[in-house]
Amino acid sequence: MDININNRKTSITSTNLQELAQEMSLPEKGVAVAINNQMIPRTEWADTPIADGADIVIIKAACGG
Amino acid sequence: MELTPTQKKRYNRHLILDGFGKEGQQRLLQSKVLIVGAGGLGSPVSLYLAAAGVGTIGLVDGDQVSLTNLQRQVIHTTPDVGRPKVDSAEEKLKAINPDINIVKHEIYLSEDNALDIIHPYDFVIDGTDNFATKYLVNDACVMLGKSFCMGGINRYAGQVMTHRPGTACYRCLFPEPPAISEVETCAMVGVLGSIAGMLGTVQATEAIKCLIGVGEPLFNALLTFDALTMNWQRFEFPKNEGCALCGKHPTITRLKEYAFQPCSKKK
Numbered sequence: 001m002d003i004n005i006n007n008r009k010t011s012i013t014s015t016n017l018q019e020l021a022q023e024m025s026l027p028e029k030g031v032a033v034a035i036n037n038q039m040i041p042r043t044e045w046a047d048t049p050i051a052d053g054a055d056i057v058i059i060k061a062a063c064g065g
Numbered sequence: 066m067e068l069t070p071t072q073k074k075r076y077n078r079h080l081i082l083d084g085f086g087k088e089g090q091q092r093l094l095q096s097k098v099l100i101v102g103a104g105g106l107g108s109p110v111s112l113y114l115a116a117a118g119v120g121t122i123g124l125v126d127g128d129q130v131s132l133t134n135l136q137r138q139v140i141h142t143t144p145d146v147g148r149p150k151v152d153s154a155e156e157k158l159k160a161i162n163p164d165i166n167i168v169k170h171e172i173y174l175s176e177d178n179a180l181d182i183i184h185p186y187d188f189v190i191d192g193t194d195n196f197a198t199k200y201l202v203n204d205a206c207v208m209l210g211k212s213f214c215m216g217g218i219n220r221y222a223g224q225v226m227t228h229r230p231g232t233a234c235y236r237c238l239f240p241e242p243p244a245i246s247e248v249e250t251c252a253m254v255g256v257l258g259s260i261a262g263m264l265g266t267v268q269a270t271e272a273i274k275c276l277i278g279v280g281e282p283l284f285n286a287l288l289t290f291d292a293l294t295m296n297w298q299r300f301e302f303p304k305n306e307g308c309a310l311c312g313k314h315p316t317i318t319r320l321k322e323y324a325f326q327p328c329s330k331k332k
Contacts, residue, residue, distance in 0.1 A: 007296070030196075030243025032287070032302075039238065039287070039302030057298065059289060061239045062217030062224050064251035065106045065194040065261075 001052045017045035020056070030061040066091055072164065076118055089277035090118060094164070096276045097121040099186040101174050101202055103150040104128075105256070106192030106216050108140035109265030110272070115158040117273055121166045122158060123186060126150040127173040137258030174198055176320040179205040188272050189213035192265065194251060196242035197323040203228075203235040204320055207311050214271040214283070216264045219249055221257050221292040223264035227271045227283040236317075237305035238287060260292050 002011050005024075014020040017033055017040060026033075033040055034057045040048050050056070068076070068087065072094075079085045079093075098119050100107045103126040114122055130138075130145045130153050138150075145153040151169040158167055170182055174193075183189055183205050191202040191213060199215060206213045212229040228234050242248075267288065274280045285304065290297045310317045 007294075027243060027247045029241045030239055030247060032238050032300075034300045034302075037298065037300055039300050041237075041302075041305055041307070042240070043307060057300070059224065059287070059300070060247075061196070061243060062219045062222065063194065063196045063199060063242075063248060064217060064219040064256050065102050065104055065192045 001050070003050060003052070003054045003056055005056050006058055012050070014050060016050060017048040020050060021045060024058070026058065032059045032061075033057070034059065066094065072118075075162075075164070079117070084279045085277060089279070092277050093118050093273065094120045096188065097123065097186045098188045098190065098272055098276075099123040099125065099183060100190045100192055101125045101198065102192035102194065103138075103140065103154045104134065104192060104194060105137040105218065105251075105258075105261030106265040106268060107154070107190070108138045109262045110190050110192055110269045111154055111158055112140055112161065113266060113269035114272060115162045115165055117269075118162060118164060119272075119276070120164075121168060121186075123168040123170060123182075124151045124154055125170040125172065125174050125182060126154075127171055137256065137261040139262070174201060176201060176323055179320060180209060183209055183211060186211065188275055190268050190272060191215040192268070196248065199235065200242055201320065201323045204310055204317060207234050208320070212275050214268045214275075216268050218260050218264050219251055219256055220254055221260065222290065223260050223292075224287055224289045225264055225267050225271070225283060226287045227275065229275065229282070229284060231304070232284040233302055233304040234308065234311045236310045237308045237312075238302055240305075240309060257292060260290075263290065263292065 014023045076090045079090050103124050128150050130141045140157050141153045151171045155167045210230045214227045216225045271282050274282050287300045306312050
């Protein structure tokens with residue numbers, strides 16, 4: 001299905017966020033994911049389905065200052 | 066505390082501002098803000114808070130000004146290279162506003178000193194350049210019940226959130242720092258100097274909003290921007306009841322080793 005990841009149209013095979021994290025090889029720490037502007041805690045990724053056309057934002061913690 | 070005639074003039078644009086006024090200015094003048102890191106973010110934050118009349122500004126930084134700082138750390142100037150950052154910053158802040166009191170902490174924040182240093186302040190700004198100190202600021206502030214604004218920049222992007230007791234903390238969003246192999250510091254990947262100003266002025270604005278009690282600070286929210294597209298996005302996130310620090314059954318109950326070693330490379 002096609003979704004938007006960080007404003008880029010992307011085809012994915014995952015059906016929930018946990019699978020998407022694996023598909024995208026996201027690191028285990030320091031990454032947050034939002035669907036439609038709502039952050040989803042990592043503990044809920046496996047129970048969060050991804051709908052066709054979803055807007056997903058992957059945010060890496062930034063440490064610069 | 067009545068404003069003096071000079072103060073009425075200096076702060077005129079605040080005094081006539083809807084929602085600010087004399088009460089807001091008096092509150093700022095009585096406020097104490099601690100800025101951790103007198104670098105890229107700490108520069109604009111401290112300049113604007115000093116100009117705004119925050120009565121006491123504490124600066125924590127054990128570093129000296131280096132030539133590579135000057136591309137973004139606008140409170141420091143070329144002749145300041147080699148001077149302690151807190152001395153260089155104090156001089157500029159006092160020149161901007163002799164009304165205010167500057168407290169210098171020429172030391173790096175650590176698990177041994179964080180609670181004592183932060184304790185007297187009303188609000189804390191995180192302007193540090195490493196995860197260890199960001200988690201230390203977050204943990205110490207939550208333990209002390211202090212409000213703070215946490216900012217991070219790298220490359221062309223920035224992110225910022227604000228906390229007050231009872232709202233989500235940094236660990237609610239990012240429970241643990243990334244693995245060391247995943248960390249990109251500004252010394253490794255670079256940072257556009259001007260975005261320190263973009264993010265730092267957001268932090269200064271958040272501090273002022275919290276101190277005078279106006280508007281909706283970034284509680285339970287992360288604001289991000291990408292300077293290349295100039296997309297700004299606000300993401301909502303609730304307090305995480307499973308958070309190891311501020312959740313229902315916390316497992317982090319004292320400051321632990323944060324393993325930050327100041328390294329010369331980051332200069």
